[in-house]
Amino acid sequence: IMLKGMTRLVSRVHKAKHGEQHVGQHYSISVQELKTAFPHGLPPRFALQVKTFNEACLMVRKPALELLHYLKNTNFAHPAVRYVLYGEKGTGKTLSLCHIIHFCAKQDWMILHIPDAHLWVKNCRDLLQSTYNKQRFDQPLEASVWLKNFKTANERFLSQIKVQDKYVWNKRESTEKGSPLAEVVEQGITRVRNATDAVGVVLRELKRQSSLGGFRLLVAVDGVDALWGRTTLKREDKSPIAPEELALIYNLRKMVKNDWQGGAIVLTVSQTGSLFKPRKAYLPQELLGKEGFDTLDPFIPILVSNYNPKEFESCIQYYLENNWLQHEKAHTEEGKKELLFLSNRNPGLLERLCAYL
Amino acid sequence: MAASTVKVAREWSGLALGVRRAVLRLPGLTQVRWSRYGPEYQDPQIDKEYYRKPLAQLTEEEKYERELRKTQVIKAAPATKTSSVFEDPVISKFTNMMMKGGNKILARSLITQTLEAVKRKQFEKYHAASAEEQATIERNPYTIFHQALKNCEPVIGLVPILKGGHFYQVPVPLADRRRRFLAMKWMITECREKKPRRMLMPEKLSQELLEAFYNRGPVIKRKHDMHKMAEANRALAHYRWW
Numbered sequence: 019i020m021l022k023g024m025t026r027l028v029s030r031v032h033k034a035k036h037g038e039q040h041v042g043q044h045y046s047i048s049v050q051e052l053k054t055a056f057p058h059g060l061p062p063r064f065a066l067q068v069k070t071f072n073e074a075c076l077m078v079r080k081p082a083l084e085l086l087h088y089l090k091n092t093n094f095a096h097p098a099v100r101y102v103l104y105g106e107k108g109t110g111k112t113l114s115l116c117h118i119i120h121f122c123a124k125q126d127w128m129i130l131h132i133p134d135a136h137l138w139v140k141n142c143r144d145l146l147q148s149t150y151n152k153q154r155f156d157q158p159l160e161a162s163v164w165l166k167n168f169k170t171a172n173e174r175f176l177s178q179i180k181v182q183d184k185y186v187w188n189k190r191e192s193t194e195k196g197s198p199l200a201e202v203v204e205q206g207i208t209r210v211r212n213a214t215d216a217v218g219v220v221l222r223e224l225k226r227q228s229s230l231g232g233f234r235l236l237v238a239v240d241g242v243d244a245l246w247g248r249t250t251l252k253r254e255d256k257s258p259i260a261p262e263e264l265a266l267i268y269n270l271r272k273m274v275k276n277d278w279q280g281g282a283i284v285l286t287v288s289q290t291g292s293l294f295k296p297r298k299a300y301l302p303q304e305l306l307g308k309e310g311f312d313t314l315d316p317f318i319p320i321l322v323s324n325y326n327p328k329e330f331e332s333c334i335q336y337y338l339e340n341n342w343l344q345h346e347k348a349h350t351e352e353g354k355k356e357l358l359f360l361s362n363r364n365p366g367l368l369e370r371l372c373a374y375l
Numbered sequence: 376m377a378a379s380t381v382k383v384a385r386e387w388s389g390l391a392l393g394v395r396r397a398v399l400r401l402p403g404l405t406q407v408r409w410s411r412y413g414p415e416y417q418d419p420q421i422d423k424e425y426y427r428k429p430l431a432q433l434t435e436e437e438k439y440e441r442e443l444r445k446t447q448v449i450k451a452a453p454a455t456k457t458s459s460v461f462e463d464p465v466i467s468k469f470t471n472m473m474m475k476g477g478n479k480i481l482a483r484s485l486i487t488q489t490l491e492a493v494k495r496k497q498f499e500k501y502h503a504a505s506a507e508e509q510a511t512i513e514r515n516p517y518t519i520f521h522q523a524l525k526n527c528e529p530v531i532g533l534v535p536i537l538k539g540g541h542f543y544q545v546p547v548p549l550a551d552r553r554r555r556f557l558a559m560k561w562m563i564t565e566c567r568e569k570k571p572r573r574m575l576m577p578e579k580l581s582q583e584l585l586e587a588f589y590n591r592g593p594v595i596k597r598k599h600d601m602h603k604m605a606e607a608n609r610a611l612a613h614y615r616w617w
Contacts, residue, residue, distance in 0.1 A: 070499070341514065356459060
């Protein structure tokens with residue numbers, strides 16, 4: 019995996035060897051690894067950049083390094099530790115999460131990645147009443163899409179893990195005790211009506227079995243404040259639905275509780291997709307609300323801030339190496355000072371500025 | 376004579392300095408566009424390099440000019456002109472023409488999205504092309520924009536002239552600013568009207584700009600039509616008196 023930086027470094031041997039001295043340098047991920055590690059998709063602007071440059075390069079930054087250090091030294095006998103990445107808009111929370119996921123995928127952990135929890139609480143076309151519990155609602159589309167991507171991400175584990183209970187889907191179909199998890203996932207993908215229940219089954223089995231230690235589980239949720247906020251979905255009689263009445267959200271809340279061992283939970287709070295939250299809110303207390311904060315209470319907050327001068331320089335160098343900054347004045351000192359002033363070293367803003375320069 | 380009238384204006388109480396009385400330039404013609412600034416107001420100097428020159432490097436004339444500007448009244452700089460290195464007067468003029476209802480934010484965002492779209496398309500082509508072709512592909516969206524508009528400028532235009540109760544379309548040489556205006560106007564109307572229903576403006580504009588850059592596409596055709604009409608009405612050129 020090649021590391022590009024201000025000093026043109028040669029290839030790295032293993033990503034596990036990222037250390038303090040690599041802050042500010044980029045490392046690239048090959049296209050095949052992208053398909054297996056990120057089947058759900060990367061954030062849209064980053065995916066565009068990957069398509070344009072024909073390579074995916076992430077910058078090594080301090081919050082991600084800190085998290086990697088903690089993950090390397092986790093004690094898997096203790097309950098799972100919760101880490102919350104928070105920060106202002108555009109500082110790089112989602113991409114830091116992607117860095118962590120790629121690292122864990124390389125280390126052969128099982129990845130449970132929800133790319134954006136906000137998408138599950140808004141704009142849902144079809145809500146069915148759940149077959150398992152009459153009070154809750156099913157979301158067949160979102161659940162089946164997520165199951166398909168989950169399958170591509172964790173192919174090798176699905177045949178190893180065995181289900182520990184018998185699950186009856188309907189009169190004709192049931193999954194016996196001891197059959198591989200892949201069958202449950204297939205069932206969810208083919209029978210879209212039972213997809214949400216299949217997701218619930220998968221989550222429950224993974225939670226139970228990771229404590230036994232056959233594999234390590236990483237739960238990565240982006241936009242976790244959606245689990246405790248409000249939804250924009252309504253019933254047929256126009257009364258609003260609370261998040262706990264959605265089966266997907268209910269099961270996910272159980273996953274995020276730290277009563278299981280053998281893995282870690284990495285979460286991101288973001289205002290960008292959130293509903294009914296003020297624009298300037300970025301702290302976990304403000305975005306999660308009282309209920310969410312109390313549920314998540316002993317967690318490790320990690321602040322993701324704007325680039326420091328070295329990282330900013332490195333980012334500009336990366337764009338210059340790929341010839342992305344085509345404007346003549348962008349190469350000069352004046353141009354760089356101007357970019358610094360306009361973007362305030364915010365990674366998201368800098369990316370948008372450099373797109374049209 | 377002009378100085379005394381201006382001094383009289385200054386001594387009037389209640390009137391702000393520099394308010395110009397309606398000066399009739401030609402008999403029978405009224406001024407349609409005027410500014411509230413008097414003739415003594417100088418244009419603002421926005422260029423940063425002008426002020427950064429160290430005193431030793433200035434010539435006598437430039438030193439005199441600097442001293443003079445210390446006592447002269449200067450107009451306020453418009454909000455759209457910045458001292459940014461990335462500023463482009465052509466782009467500013469184009470955004471003003473695209474703007475509807477004073478929504479400059481929307482117009483500016485459309486232009487930036489167009490430049491980004493042009494850049495991404497050119498990068499796609501670059502990566503797909505072989506080594507010799509890569510040298511010919513232009514990736515700078517600003518050069519493409521300028522070259523495309525230059526290619527769309529007509530050389531000669533038509534003007535309706537009233538003679539003997541009929542309006543004749545007479546071929547006439549156009550000033551630089553009229554040509555630039557026509558190129559931008561044609562580009563914008565083309566993109567607004569001939570757009571497929573669900574296509575967004577940046578995508579259509581980027582398409583048209585790239586086609587105009589390579590001298591094909593509907594805007595270039597319109598320019599050629601204008602040239603052909605001018606060529607056809609060549610005989611009427613005598614109706615022009617300027």
